[in-house]
Structure formats: structure tokens, C-alpha cells
Amino acid sequence: MDLDLSPGEAAFRDEVRAWLAAALPARIRDKVRAQKRLTKADHEAWHALLAGRGWLCLHWPRALGGAGFTPVQKHIFEAEMVAADAPRIVPFGPNMLGPVLIEFGTAAQKAHCLPRILSGADWWCQGYSEPGAGSDLASLATRAVREGDHYIVNGQKTWTTLGHHANAMFALVRTDPAAPKPQQGISFLLIDMASPGVEVRPIVTLDGEHEVNEVWLTDVRVPVENLVGRENDGWTVAKYLLGFERTGLAGTAFSRQGFEHLKRIARIEQADGRPLAEDPAFSLRMAEVEIDLMAMDVFNLRMVSAANAGEAIGPEASLIKIKGTELRQRITDLLRRAVGPYAMPFVPEAFDEGYNDAPIGPGHAAPLARQYFNMRKLSIYGGSNEIQKNIVAKTMLGL
Amino acid sequence: MDLDLSPGEAAFRDEVRAWLAAALPARIRDKVRAQKRLTKADHEAWHALLAGRGWLCLHWPRALGGAGFTPVQKHIFEAEMVAADAPRIVPFGPNMLGPVLIEFGTAAQKAHCLPRILSGADWWCQGYSEPGAGSDLASLATRAVREGDHYIVNGQKTWTTLGHHANAMFALVRTDPAAPKPQQGISFLLIDMASPGVEVRPIVTLDGEHEVNEVWLTDVRVPVENLVGRENDGWTVAKYLLGFERTGLAGTAFSRQGFEHLKRIARIEQADGRPLAEDPAFSLRMAEVEIDLMAMDVFNLRMVSAANAGEAIGPEASLIKIKGTELRQRITDLLRRAVGPYAMPFVPEAFDEGYNDAPIGPGHAAPLARQYFNMRKLSIYGGSNEIQKNIVAKTMLGL
Amino acid sequence: MEFTLSEERRMLAETAARYLRERYPLELRHANAARAEGFSPAQWREMAELGLVAALLPPEAGGLGGAGADIALVFEHLGRALVVEPFLATGVLGATPLWRLGGPEAGALLESAAAGATLLALAHGEPEGRYAPAHVATTAREGAAGWRLAGRKAVVLNGDAAARLVVSARVSGALTDEDGLALFLVEAGAPGLTRRGYGTVEGGRAAEITLEDCPAAPLGAPGTAFPVIEEVLARACLALSAEVLGLAETAKGITLEHMRTRKQFGRPIGQFQALQHRMVEMVLEIEQLRSAVMLAAARLGAPRRERERAVSAAKNLAGRVGRLVAEECIQIHGGIGMTWEHALPHYAKRLVMIDHLFGDSDHHLARFRDLGMAG
């Protein structure tokens, strides 16, 4: 038993760290650090740099242009990315569709799509959720009817993250409404967002930001060769992808970064004539979070290590998702509280590049309340924490 | 709106307080204060004193020998009883069976039973719970079959508090197993504990104490005149009684007493060279409990006041039960923690009258861990807190 | 003991409820909040004409109420409708010092404020002050031309729209001394006064204020203002706690409606026991808060320590309950509870952000504790 990095792992970490220090443009890093808005071009520029180093598509085999990382390497890489204030990799192409195509795609699909993910030619988005199907994915209602060489797709997708940047969508659609079980009769389609009948409408979230969208599909014609896997077997594809999506859901690197930020702020903020970090009550709240975070880190490493040894990660991933998201939320809660009344001011334009007015109150205060509210999503998306508890109760506890 | 006692209410409080100061034997008070075991004779002696003052049967009309208290008076009286370290009134005859007989009993039942409750001739116990029917009272299985002028009763009751002192039991039994709903077909019977076939077996609880019992009923013959209410209509009787049982479930007087005790102990116990009451963390835990207790007090007064105005207390009583028991449990938890390592020693004989050895550690420490564990029952009995939540969700929230 | 409302208060409650129900839909609230002033001057006047501002002040200050129960009642209703008009800034924070410390201008100003004609604000908190009630670095000096103030004030609620500002300043003593404080009345257009207004996270307005050799008229005898400052903050904390109660009631109602209608896995999500139990816990805490607000309202006229303990208890619970209700209601809603077009998140934001005003739950917990030890 050894919780520390092996010499080889440490060398890999150093390599990643050195590359990030050299390659990540300061302009982008500063925006991430200040929690400013990233443009589409920012993301694309960063993807291109990663792709150039071979580190954009982490799970993919090297032969296909991926990084071919082991789970441990991927864990180390992602932690370094967060620590370096690099933008996260927009996951839809590299982390989600890519692995699906490698597993289920036709030779033509792979040949066409994978290089375009690597090159940034395609920006994919995910068409899963629907207004009537939140946590209950199997109840989705978007219909695809076969007409000759095309599916005619009608329906509505929602929570489509960065869909306004995307030129392509992978979607779950219902191809057999008469199937005996709701999970059956679903298919996995690739949809060109430029097709007639695709309409993207912004969803403004409670913090006033536009990151997610509704996508309306009206008589959209999708060539049958864009079916991934077999018709009516989309649930199998989706489950495979959900499995991929679940690794790394703990977000311990974000929690660690958030906690370090909290420590910095708590040393600056004053309460009753001393730094907040020395306030008897606040310091204990911080200590409790730090203990939970230390334990969470090891819990996460246990999973990463098991994955590295080739073990399947079962409902433990759900436990990690629950605790990891709760922890991140608790940290954003403490961050907000740390700045006292200066959590109140809200100047939306301050998050744009080039805004240079003096901040209201301390510079670190501006994004904190916004972040706290935005991060409520963590316990909702990726399978709400309630759904994760149902999964654990059923599959792990046999209840 | 006025949260304080009116002059009339204050005068009543003073009257109760003065009487308790004069009437409660010091020997009994000291046992209650030190959480020593009370004997059957202690209870009987105290009941006799209360009965002599007309304050044993608080809900009963004066014409029947009761106190005829209003809900507000009952609230004040019970708070003073707790504050005076008086033993609580053993509720089965005075608070539970008495009101049931007054509402549902025959003239003969009232004439026979009520005076014997007042005089202490009968010690009643409650035969509701069964091993297979905990929170799910309607599933009870004890059978009563009519044979001529008797019911023949077979079954098993459990959690019978102080049943080993009782000479009589009121019980719910199933008289019609074929009834379409489980709540139907139940009857309310009065059973002489001296009847052949009644066997009382002690249940020792986790703290090593014997307070509750199993009662086995084997071919017990109960005269039909001991039926209360109509045959198969026992559920109506039981619900009426449960309604009575629920007032006062908050136990705010006990919480207040426990909190005052905690404050005393926290001023004596030392932590890092100062009283525990000044420890930065422990004092905040105490403050939070005190705030919740202050709010709970008002919440409870709102219910008492509504009852006084003749309003029916609905699911709010469930809310009060949940919060009241949680608070009492939190206070016993802090009490246990307050004494540090001296929560560990356990000398069962120290809780008997006449034990005079020096205590292990501070004298206040001995009962605290035992009390903490014993008080886990609060959230279980009287309708578990989970059942109470179900009730609120259904009847108050319409879910 | 008596928990029923007086006839006057029942009428006040009905007036407030009817107006807000009929004239203050959420879309209008958003439109009001989006205005440059951060509220609708017209609706503010209407509500003032209904007596909702006057209810916050006692008759001797030109008001129609002013007791704790009046403040609690009005602010619970304002919370239910998520009102952004400047009741707190004008009717509580600005008006209380004028009532308590009088001065030549006070009577007319209070009358005008209660009528909705003059907006007031309290400039007390400072950039480094966090929640400490006596932290005042702003200085007041008396010269030949009268009193002059110098300093910075932080997060002054509705400070950009106010016509008159009540400003705290120090005439003597160290940074956090209770002695040596004074309150002044400052004209919005006074020389040396700079205001930088901004929106707040939940849709209100506030301002950073800089005072440089700014002329000011003292309220009461300079140096002895702390008890009044404390009373002002007590009234504000009661008002905000009651507002949380109202906000929580509406958030609960919205969420219960969602639970009854939103289906997942073939049935309304309100049938899932885990959600039911969490909802019950929320309801229970709301009832606890209601009780704490009643207690604080009843004790607002009590001696200082009793008043402050009850107020800190209420504000502590308001912080805890506000956060619980906000987080749980969003979670039960799922994604839809995070969208701008839904009503819930706007309630959630206000529920949480009130904790940042005049002491958060931790501040008031420690304060409650310290007040207990003192006695």
C-alpha cells in the first residue's frame, strides 16, 4: 500500500506540469483564474495546443491520435490541468463521442469523425436530456422515423451545454415507440446542426449566463449512415458513454483548487480584527472540509488505482459522484461566505475580457456568489445525486 | 400577540410551583435529579400526592376527579413538574385510558375504572405494539375470538412500558381477520393481568435497564363487558388516544431542563484551561441548540395556544414530535460529550437508592452516556419520526 | 399567551397581500429590478400610499405601527412577493435613526419617507468592517463651517437612489470602539460625496460611497450613537428574517406544486419518499424560523440583551433556513430550477444573499453566544 506517486508517475506529473507551464497562453490562464468568460475561440485555441501535444483525447489509443493514458495518468493529467488554471477540455467530442465511436462506430464513422475531433473541425454537443426526461432518461420522446435512407427526427433536447458553439450533435432518439420497455427502442444518431429544422435557443441560467441551450428538431433529415450501433440499441451505447462520463466525476482537483483559493481568501479577509482563517468558527468549518477532502482524495485514488488495475468501477462511482459534488458545493459555499457583504455586488460585464474597471470590494469577491449558484448544477447533472443514491441502494446494497 | 404568560397564567404557575416545592418529597426529587431508578412505590406515592391535590388526571373534567386543566394550564403544569424534578405521571391510566373511557366507555366501565385510576388501585399498561407491528400498528396479529361471554385472546405484545408493575392492560386485538382493510376488525379490550395465560417477560435494553416488557397472551379469557367502544371499531378508539398521546410530545420542558443542566456542567468541566462553556467550538454548539430550543418553545406554545382556543391540532403535532425529540437527543448528545473520558465509566448499582460510594469522576458524569443511549427511543416510539414525516407529507403537504 | 393578530394588523396583512397578489407579478418585479433605480418609483409610491412604509414606523415618527410585529408582518409579505422596492433602506435603515435621534429636519423627512416621496439609506458598513457593528473608520470633524465627514462606506443598500443618507462616523475612539460614534444626515448632492451604484446578485441595488470633506448634519449628540445603530441593525435583522420567512413560504409552495405535477419514472416526484422526507424537514425548519421571528418581533421592545439575543437567534435561523430552503428547492426542481425564466431561483438567490446583510448565520450565532455569556 502506497498513497504516493511512484517515481514513474512523478516523472509523468513533472512532464505534464512543465508542458502546461510552457504551452498554456497566459491570456487564457488569467481568464480561467479570474473566472472570466471563455470565448469559443479560446476553447478552440487551447484544444489545438493540446491536440498538437497529443493530449486532447485522453482515453483514445495512440494509434488513433489519442493520448493512450492509463487511468492513473489521466488522473494526474487532469489534476495538473486544474492546478495550472487551464480551461477544461470540452468533453463532448474527445471524452464522449470519441470513445463511443471507437467502440461502436462503423469504419466510415471513425474515419470521418475522429480526425475532425482531433483537428477541431467539429464541435460536438450532446442531445440526451429532454424537458420531460430529466433524470429519467429512458422516457425520452424525441422521435426518429425511418424514411428511405434517412431518419426524420422531431422533438426537443435541452440542457445542451455549449450547443450554440456546436456544428454537430450526438443524440438519443426513439425509433420504436412500441418497444415493451422504455429503454428499448432508442437509437443513437449523429446530427448535423446545419440541417434544416435544427434550432438552438439559449437557456439563461439563474446567474444570468448563457451556457446551455434548448435544441428544437423539426423534421430534421439524418442519413441512416449516421446511426451509431444498431437501431433500437441506443441504450447500450448510452450506458457505455455514461460509464466514461462517470470517471472523474469526483472533481477532487477542482475541490482542492477551490479549497486552496479559500485558504488564500481567508488569510486576506478580516473578521473581528484577525484574518478569517483564524476565526474560531470559520477555521473549524474549513478544517472539516479539508478532512473530508483528504479522505475524498484517497477514496478517488482507490477508484483510479482499481481502474488502472483493469477492475470495473461499479456503484462506487456513484458514491464518488455524490460526495465529490457535495464537497465542491460546500467549498463554493464557504467561499461565498468568506467575503461577507462583498458577495453582494454583481457586475456581469466584469467577466468579459477587457473589462478594466476597479472591482467592487476585493477583486477575489466578484465571482463567488455567482459560482456558488452555478455550482448547484453539480448535484443535478450527470445523473442527479438522488439517482446515484438509488443506483447504490439497488446495485451495491441490494435493497 | 403576546408570548408571555398573562397575569392569570402566571398566578397559576406560581400556585403549581409553590405546591410542588412543598409537596414533592425530597427523597424522590433527589432520585429524579440524579437519574436514579424509581421504584413502583415511589411512583405510587407521588401519584397519591397528586391525586390528593386533584392534579393526577389532568385532562379529565373536575366532575370526574380530574384537574380540568385547559391546554395552557396543562402545559404550564407539566413544565413546572419537570423543572421541580418531579417524576413524570405514569401516563397509561391518567392520560391514556381515562380519556378513552370518558369518551367511549360504558357507564359501568367508567364507574369501575376511573376511581381506581385516581386511587392508584389499578396500574394500567398499554398493549399496542407487537413484534411484527412496530410503526405499522394496523398489521397487529393478536387474535380475540368471541366464545359466549368472553373473548379468548392469543398473541404477543411488546414494548410494554412498566408492564411488570401493571395489574391491568388496555390492548388492541384483532376480532375480524377477514375485514377488508387492516385497520378494520380491531377491537379495544381491557385485560386483567392476573388472568391465567398472561405472562410478562422483561426486555433488557441496551443500557442494561428493565423498563419495557413482552406480554404473552395465551388463551386469556376476557369478559365481553371489557370491550371499549364497538367490536371491530378499535381503530377509532386508538386514533382518539393517539391524538391525546401526541400533545406534549415535544418535551420542550425536558429539553429546557437538559439544556440548563448542560450549561451547569459546561461551566464546571475544563477544556484547555478554561470552562467548556467558553470553548470556542463547544459554546457554539450550545448556542445553536439554544436557538433551536427557543424557537421550538414558541412553536410549541403556538400549538398549545391553538388547542386552548379549541382548534384541532393536525399534522403540526407530527412536526413538533419530530423536532422536539431531535432536540432532546441533541442535548443528551452534548451532555455526553461534555464530560469527556468520564462518560465511559458505568456502575449500574450507582443508580439504586442507597448507593453511597464516591462516583467515578465528577458526580454529574455517571448517567450521561446511559441517558444518551436510552433517549434514542424518543425518535422511535410514539410513532417513529419517519412515520411522522409520512403523515406530514400526506396530510399537510398533499404529496 | 396570545398568538392572534390584532384587527389593525389583520387589515394591514390583507392590504399587503391583495396589492402584491394583484399588482406585483414576478415579471413586473424583474422589470422593476432592471430599472436604473433598481425598483419602480411608481409602485413604491403606491405601496407607501397603502401605508406599508408607515407601518414600519411608530405614530411619534409619523407612522402607523412600528412594533416588531408590524415589521415582521410587512416583510414577510414583501418576501412572499420578492419585492425589490426600498422598504428596508428607507423604512427601517434610514428612518429609524431619524425617529430615534430627531433633529430639526426629522419630522418632515419621516413624513415624506413614509409617503414614498423621499428615499433614505444608511451608510454604515465599511470595506474592512464585515459584520462588526461598531467598526467605523470614517471620521467626523467639526470645523468652522460645521461637520465634515471623510471615509468609505460599503454595500450601502439603495445608496445610489437615496435622496438623504444617514452616515455613521467616528468622532473619537479606536476603530471598533462602541463609544465615539455618531450619525449624520448627508444630502445626496453634497459636495465631496461620491456614489458608485451597482446591481446585486439577487436583483437589488447598492452603492460604494466615498466621503471627502463632505458636509453633514449631526443626528443627536455626536459620540453616543452606538445604541441607536444597534437598534437600527436589530430592526433590520428582524425585517430580513421575516423576509426570509416569506421567501421560504413561496419557495416551498412553488416546490410543492412542482412535486405534485412533475413526473419522473411514471409518477409525480412528490411520491418519492426520500423527497417527501426532505420536504418535511424543510417545512419543519420554516416553522422554526416562523417561531423565531415571532419571538424576535415580541422582544424588539425588550431590554437590550433580551432584544439582541432574540434578534440574533432569528437572523441565525434565517441564514440556516434560507440556505437550506434555497438549496433543497433547487435540487428538487433539477435543471429547471436553475433557469432564469423560472420563479424559484430568484427566490433562492434572495434567500441565500440575505445572509450577507448585517451578519451571517455564523456572526449571529457567535453574537448570541457572547450575549448569553455576558449575562
Next chain:
Amino acid sequence: MEFTLSEERRMLAETAARYLRERYPLELRHANAARAEGFSPAQWREMAELGLVAALLPPEAGGLGGAGADIALVFEHLGRALVVEPFLATGVLGATPLWRLGGPEAGALLESAAAGATLLALAHGEPEGRYAPAHVATTAREGAAGWRLAGRKAVVLNGDAAARLVVSARVSGALTDEDGLALFLVEAGAPGLTRRGYGTVEGGRAAEITLEDCPAAPLGAPGTAFPVIEEVLARACLALSAEVLGLAETAKGITLEHMRTRKQFGRPIGQFQALQHRMVEMVLEIEQLRSAVMLAAARLGAPRRERERAVSAAKNLAGRVGRLVAEECIQIHGGIGMTWEHALPHYAKRLVMIDHLFGDSDHHLARFRDLGMAG
């Protein structure tokens, strides 16, 4: 990174698990606890012969292990079976000072202790000391006839049955100074030593000890013992945290079985979602504790601050998780979970009472914080 057990430890785990499964049913545990010694000397010897005591000590102290991972492994298994035998008192609290501070007798004593032949105890805590690690009022004076101790020791685990006691005393300094502490070896039959043994709430044994002019042999140089005391307590806290993990595992298993079989309202209570979710939260916290125990075990040999932070983190979590698991499991069981004849409440009692040994969750939270600030 490497999370798999070594071959030796896998065998140790199997040995412990098999013995406890086959030879240590709960009825026997209760019978052992009810003996005058508070445990079964025969079973203690058997377990020692299997190497379970030796596993707690390094080879240089006559042991077969002694690393954090060994301690965690043994105590997790002891917790699973609710073992009352004096592993902690002899194998950790008593043996560690002998190993660290040597002395002429140490080698033979450690060998005898590891073989189950000699019982040890640590008399360190004092009546007023609560959890402060350096609070020692007991004095040591060197006279013509050697060292003599005077003072009182509180809640000395298995202090009544121990043949030798390791006793802390002060040779200089103020009451809570880290400097000036010493450890001594005292014979159980030494003149001036009085022991008052008693049972503890969860079924163990402890003693109050009075020393009056009691002869004692110093371990190491008197005055410099604090680092060893701290290390002893660190090892004990790791052991207890691992024991909580084992206890929690069994309590969880018992409760899951109950949830699968106990029916209410016509179905197993495990089908009620509210209980399912609470159970999942419990499982999650147990996994957190497992991780914290692993971390503390891995850091037991690290520099002081790193070791102490990891140990305090584990003990803090053990306190929180122990209480959660105890309370939730009793609640899910209902009344039956409060009866003596059921297994669960005995686990619940130990789960809670461990928080009273060597620092509760609050103590270790503050300690963790303070250690962090220092660095």
C-alpha cells in the same frame, strides 16, 4: 500509488478473520466482557499466539509488523467482531513506550506482552485533563531510593488487570507544558499504587489509579517523553479509528440484513426510499472513513506534523461517522435495535464511546486545524 495488501498482511487478515468468525461469537464476547477481568485471558492468549498482538509491533520490539497498515488491519478486524480483549492497552498503549524508550526490562517485557503473557496499560490521562495530551499533574521525584510518583490517573484502559503500568509524570514545568514529562514503569503490586476498576458503558474495563509515593522505573531520560507520548496517542488513535471502521462495517451489514427482511406496511423496509438514501449516506461516510484510516496508516511513519494531521483527520472522521452509523442503525431498526439481546446496540455503544477516548471529534478537528496553521 498502490492499494493492494502485501502477502504477509493478506495472511494476517485471513488469520484474524477466520479466528474471529469461528471462535468469537457475540455471546462469547458478552461472556468475556462480563468476567472480572473484562475479557477472556484464554482467548487473549490464543489470539496472541496467532500473532495478532505481535502484528502491532515492529521486529525490533519483538513484533511482526508494527506499521500503520498492520495496526489498521488488526483493529478493523477486532472492530468487526467487537473484541473486548486488551489489544489497545497492551499492544499499543503499553508496548509503544517500551519499544521507543527501551530500558533494561523492555525486551523481555515486550516479548511477554506480544505472547499474551503480560498485560500492560498506559496511565496517562488525569481527572482534569480531558483530552489535552500534555496535561500531567502527577509528579515524579528522584530520591535516595529511586523515583517516586504521586498523583491520580483517570480512565486507564484495562488498568485493573495490567501487570505493569506505563505512567506519565512531570519532572518539571507547568501543568500543560510539553517539556518536563517522563514515562515510568510501575509494577501492579507496587506500594502506594491503588486501583479502582470498573466497567465501561460499552462493555470494557478501566480503572482510576492513585499513586502515593509509588516507586517507579524511568523509561528513557525523564523530562523528554512528550514526543513518545504523542506517538503513542497517534498509534492509539489510528487503532481506534480502524476499529470504528470495522464496527461500522458490521453494524451496516446487520442493518442491511434487517432492511431486507423486516416488513412494515407489507414490504421490506429496505424498499422505502427515504431509508435507502440514508443508508447510502452512511455507506458513503464509511468509505470516507476507510480512506482516512488508510491515509493515517500510510502517514504513521511520516514527520510529526504530517503524521498528526492525518491521525487527527482519521479520529475526527471516526467520531463523526461512528456516531452517525450508531444513531442511524438504531433508528432504522426501531425498538429492537435498543434491546440488549440484539447485536446491533452493542456495536452502536462502542461506535459512540470510542469518541471519548484520546480526543473526540471536536478535539481532533481543532487539533487538525491548529497543526495546519503552524505549518
